[in-house]
Amino acid sequence: MTTVSATPPDWKPTPVSEHVRRVELLISNLLRIGVGVSIALIAIGTVVSFVHHPAYWKSSKELQTLVHPVAPFPHTLHGVLEGLRGFDGQAIVALGLLVLIATPVMRVLVSVVAFLQEHDRLYTAITLLVFCLLMLALFLGAVE
Amino acid sequence: MMSWQPRDFPFLDATKIVLPRSWMTPLHFDVLVLLVSTIAGLLGSLLGLGGGIIVIPALTLLFGIDIKYAIGASIVSVIATSSGAAAAYVREGMSNLRVAMFLEMATVSGAITGAYVAKVISGHWLFIIFGVVLAYSAVVMFRKRHEQITNPAAMRPAPWADFLQLSSTYYDAATETLVAYRVVRARVGLLLMYIAGTFSGLLGIGSGSLKVPAMDIAMQMPIKVSTATSNFMIGVTAAASAGVYFMGGYIVPFIAAPVAVGVLLGAMIGSHLLGRLQSSTIRTVFVVVLLWISLQMIWKGIHG
Numbered sequence: 001m002t003t004v005s006a007t008p009p010d011w012k013p014t015p016v017s018e019h020v021r022r023v024e025l026l027i028s029n030l031l032r033i034g035v036g037v038s039i040a041l042i043a044i045g046t047v048v049s050f051v052h053h054p055a056y057w058k059s060s061k062e063l064q065t066l067v068h069p070v071a072p073f074p075h076t077l078h079g080v081l082e083g084l085r086g087f088d089g090q091a092i093v094a095l096g097l098l099v100l101i102a103t104p105v106m107r108v109l110v111s112v113v114a115f116l117q118e119h120d121r122l123y124t125a126i127t128l129l130v131f132c133l134l135m136l137a138l139f140l141g142a143v144e
Numbered sequence: 145m146m147s148w149q150p151r152d153f154p155f156l157d158a159t160k161i162v163l164p165r166s167w168m169t170p171l172h173f174d175v176l177v178l179l180v181s182t183i184a185g186l187l188g189s190l191l192g193l194g195g196g197i198i199v200i201p202a203l204t205l206l207f208g209i210d211i212k213y214a215i216g217a218s219i220v221s222v223i224a225t226s227s228g229a230a231a232a233y234v235r236e237g238m239s240n241l242r243v244a245m246f247l248e249m250a251t252v253s254g255a256i257t258g259a260y261v262a263k264v265i266s267g268h269w270l271f272i273i274f275g276v277v278l279a280y281s282a283v284v285m286f287r288k289r290h291e292q293i294t295n296p297a298a299m300r301p302a303p304w305a306d307f308l309q310l311s312s313t314y315y316d317a318a319t320e321t322l323v324a325y326r327v328v329r330a331r332v333g334l335l336l337m338y339i340a341g342t343f344s345g346l347l348g349i350g351s352g353s354l355k356v357p358a359m360d361i362a363m364q365m366p367i368k369v370s371t372a373t374s375n376f377m378i379g380v381t382a383a384a385s386a387g388v389y390f391m392g393g394y395i396v397p398f399i400a401a402p403v404a405v406g407v408l409l410g411a412m413i414g415s416h417l418l419g420r421l422q423s424s425t426i427r428t429v430f431v432v433v434l435l436w437i438s439l440q441m442i443w444k445g446i447h448g
Binding site: 020021023024025027028029031032034035038039042043045046049050053056057058059060062063066067068073074075076090091093094096097098100101102103104105107108111122123126127129130133134136137138139140141 | 167168169170171172173174207209210213220223224226227228230231232234235237239241242245246248249252253255256259260308379380382383384385386387388389390391392393395396397398399400401402404405408
């Protein structure tokens, strides 16, 4: 195992500050809440789907249209919002999936703020770049 | 792609275990996929592989789901399990947040690349590449990892890693000591992470089997920190490719729902069991099974 004595004398590990510790706990809670909320929405959406569509209980034809979709299903922000207005179960599931995708993105955003507060310009820039790349992924994904 | 012929399987006639789709209703599908995903999450957690790499062959080979939809469903489950595990690791102070943020520049770029390639590439190629990566991961998992006792590379100059302040400390509960470690080869790590991110985005897996060696072998980080940091990065990497897949219409809510819930559930059960599987006999059995599955995937890619 590495010890400080085994490394060059001019090198010191970066100490973990109280502030970093607080941010780590905040990130940990954020991840838990994000996963919890999304799983709850996915479960509720599934139950709503089965309640709204009695055919889901016994029709094997329904499965083919669900699993090999030819008809549009909620996969855009607009589509999900439209579906939610009609209390569509699959739109609630899609919202849960979006919350799940947003959870790591929020984690990066928290890190941006944390590095800003530490006046760590280098890591603020690195974290901001990661955040911009994530936003780019969402926007590019919508472009065919 | 969807037609099954017994001749496709010289190893063992897998068509016998393809679930009868003629009578399957959405209810059957949800219950069965939930069950299979839970088992995949549990096995992934016990073997230290992750659920995605096991759930994709199950969805495609057993349920006949289009591999692109299977990848879309899997990548969502990867976010769930990674975030759940990362929450615990971060609380223990085991993840190196600076290393994670620095390397995420590369993994996220790679994930976007991979997700785009997956959109344009033929499903046949996805099966073949998946089979190869699965075989590689199974072999990596099989090779027992030992904690490094000496760390000669810590003496080498590492101007980039030092400038980026990547070195840190962690508390080792086993020896009850605060362990300081020095990180080296930051740029090599960045390159390897871009490759890992590309495979993650392309195949809808966490690709921890590529991320962990990049950190513990190339960057000389302790294995515990490498594993925890890899887990932490997997969520952000997967979110990038999940964004591309969701907006592109490859994440079908009806398929993704039981997969996400099941894999997370299985991983949670796995983390409460007695750590990883240590018995070499059981590990050997699993490696053989995983290699067999990888052959099936490659075979389906060529002939399916």
